[in-house]
Amino acid sequence: MNILFIMADQWRADCLGSAGHPLVATPHLDALAAQGVRCDRAFVQSAVCGPSRMCFLTGRYVHAHRSSWNGVPLPEDERTLDYYFSDAGYQVAGIGKVGYPADGERLPSLEAAGYDRARDRLAHPGSAWYERQQGGYAGFLRAHGYNSADPVNEFANTVITPSGRMLSGWDFRAAPHPLRVRAEHSRPAFQTDLAMRFIKEAKQPWLLQLSYIEPHWPIVAPAPYHAMYDRGQVPEPQRHPRELEHPLLEPFRTERRSRPLDSEWVWRSLRATYYGMMSLVDDQLGRLFHFLRAEGLWDQTVIVFVSDHGEYLGDHWLFEKELFYEQAVRIPWIMRSPGRTFDATRGQAIEAFVESVDLVPTLLDLCGLPLGHRLQGRSLVPLLRGESPGDWRRAVVTDWDYRFYGVGERLGIPPQRRRAWMIRDDRFKYVHFLDLPPMLFDLENDPAELHDLAQSGSYPDIIARKRLELLEWRMAHEDPSRSEWLRRRKGSSGVAVPADGTANYGPWGDPATEGVEEPIL
């Protein structure tokens, strides 16, 4: 069984045709969901690219892998998806944004020592091994006639307005205008070409992580996707003036470029083009799925589609991600595995709580590989079979290390205290901050999360319970990588045996004999 792990960047969970979005068309992902399952309550452990991806790749929570923000080194001894499958004999490759930060402090000495780092097989910081091998996107663009020293920026991230003015994709005003590359030369098309080349050349079984950068900002698209959706029809942002009363919101959104989205023209333009970027990716996936069928691989390949987190697009007065609203922490998750095993759930949506840390255990389980003691996620295989394990998680937890933002400094919070944890169950979402007020949302009565119940101070019992749940969740999820390694070898042995093996301690060896008085010796 091959594995095609597709990851989009910043793709909101609600932006799937099959999930009922009023505008965005994703026919190929919808077809995939119709043949597999859609997990409608899938959540990330971090709403920031790097740490979220490290959870997907390690099967471990942020506090365990410790790469808590973009660029924070992943410790050398973390094992990643590629490591597990490469060791199991799979040919592995990564295309697109799959790189992760190496352990900057230790890497040079390890490399000098020739240490065989499994992750080198897949990726390096910045760009993927396979993409680099092909000369990269810049080379691809030049080969197709986009002559420039920097064709990625000059063509693939630049639009021309009707008056002939050129604008960078980083400029919000660029959103309604077409990129200077044709759709078949866009980055998703390039990556899809690479994916097909890899699949054609690869020895089976293979694992391919195909990571599209879209629909992450800059929000610009090639024709016809730039104008595919009418900005007059996009859903309006969900926001309420009282949200800005939380002391983090205004300084944070100011820092994170969110205030422009207060303008209706901006959120309408960004939303319409954001949807266009999704349809562009969806069309490329259609091409890839067609290719898999033509190659006879469709029924020998597990396909997973997820995103690393969502995007606000003006909801809650925010742009991009971070914080813990559903738009950021809930993600699309579609899985399709061939064969008859999962027929019971085909075409269905699963409501069980799924977390990003479940990816590695699920793929290992699907391929009959051992799960090992390091993993903190759970295999979704029982859910895919239609079972409802009684001990399935009842809440999801997301973590945010915001020491790298200016807002912590502005609010006078020391770096080690710039941390927030969210716990979300069926009914409530609770966010605990250090040195800032908490947030509490009743998702049943306020699914849009517009009314922070913690502000009113009238829910002390629920807040106390949520704090206890967070405390206990954290206690029960300490990193098992060292302790479980030993326990599984040693067992829960009870009484420690003295080094010399003479494990007697007098007549008291048998607890039934306690109370014996001074022995005659």
Place this chain on the structure above:
Amino acid sequence: MNILFIMADQWRADCLGSAGHPLVATPHLDALAAQGVRCDRAFVQSAVCGPSRMCFLTGRYVHAHRSSWNGVPLPEDERTLDYYFSDAGYQVAGIGKVGYPADGERLPSLEAAGYDRARDRLAHPGSAWYERQQGGYAGFLRAHGYNSADPVNEFANTVITPSGRMLSGWDFRAAPHPLRVRAEHSRPAFQTDLAMRFIKEAKQPWLLQLSYIEPHWPIVAPAPYHAMYDRGQVPEPQRHPRELEHPLLEPFRTERRSRPLDSEWVWRSLRATYYGMMSLVDDQLGRLFHFLRAEGLWDQTVIVFVSDHGEYLGDHWLFEKELFYEQAVRIPWIMRSPGRTFDATRGQAIEAFVESVDLVPTLLDLCGLPLGHRLQGRSLVPLLRGESPGDWRRAVVTDWDYRFYGVGERLGIPPQRRRAWMIRDDRFKYVHFLDLPPMLFDLENDPAELHDLAQSGSYPDIIARKRLELLEWRMAHEDPSRSEWLRRRKGSSGVAVPADGTANYGPWGDPATEGVEEPIL
């Protein structure tokens, strides 16, 4: 400045003459305290040897270094006391029980790659490098005429009773009888000999970790220490029948050999000989301090004396350590640094909360070395100068991973949930268990910790506050080793700069201009 770091094993904080113990004589440690300071509220982060020692050596909490029980591998990338000082040009050595478990999973490949592991300079699992170099204690015993294939057990851990019967030290009945070695051939004497040899040969500056195994069980001592204290006069155990109502207590104490200490003869005998072992170590320290003076090194050497945790000796119906009573988690901590800097506190006892993680930062600070971003403890230097930093910690936290004990299995608690956290401040000690009732003690009104207020259920507000404190402590003490590394290089940069450097996003670049409507381009 040289550093002599002396660690005893299982030495209760109250067992120092200068701290007012009614029986035990420790004149040499008392003299050291008179010239330095005694920290009377020093606590360990774990009441188990291995994890506690790793906190001392790394300056990091158990959840950060992750060596959460004896033998749980210390991750390869943890930096230890010897690493810091070896890199700073100190000659470092460890004598006695200083070894720690190497990272079993990774060690072979790293060693094959020739990776320069700093910790190899100090110690290996089991016994210390320096001790091994000298042929070990067995060789020492043989050289002094103790002829045996296993002289350590046959002589140094065996007693002869008045009737001529031989008993292993592991047998509680051995406690009142003298070991078959003379005091000058006991292990503390052997280790002290080695320490003096190292100091004589070492190039200054040096750091020596001298780790005595005494007074850890087996509780036996050579003459005259075996009979130095009258067992009729030892303090009685502090225990109350209601303590056994906590569901963990009875199965745990049964597993951990505690029930024999219900017998008066047993606790009296063990207590008396335990004190004798302390006096044996104290006498050896007297010899070592005399040697330092004779060599002219007394005023060029920082001396620290601590223990890795305490010992119950029948208090709370327990033997050895674990759990969180003061007898286990509070330790002796004496520091003496030459020069005039600390004259203000000489001979005094400090009441500020000190934690084992403070050792590394304190020693680095005393020697003018940088503290770096990994350390979680704080330098005690301001306290030693007589200052009272306003932001000093107001509570100490101790962690217990009991997945390795039989009691978790017996109580039906899954391995990852066999965890307990303690927070102790001026007034209260709160212990949170997963799947078991908590414990709460009012240390002001019940310093002996005999009345668990959580049992009565009448202190919900205090318990809720303590849970919040634990939650927040944990959030604020996530492992900083990767995140702070990056933050200190990168800063809290605020807005992320796009890869191409064109960080403009239209007229909305300046937040003051939000509200701009559709631009004419």
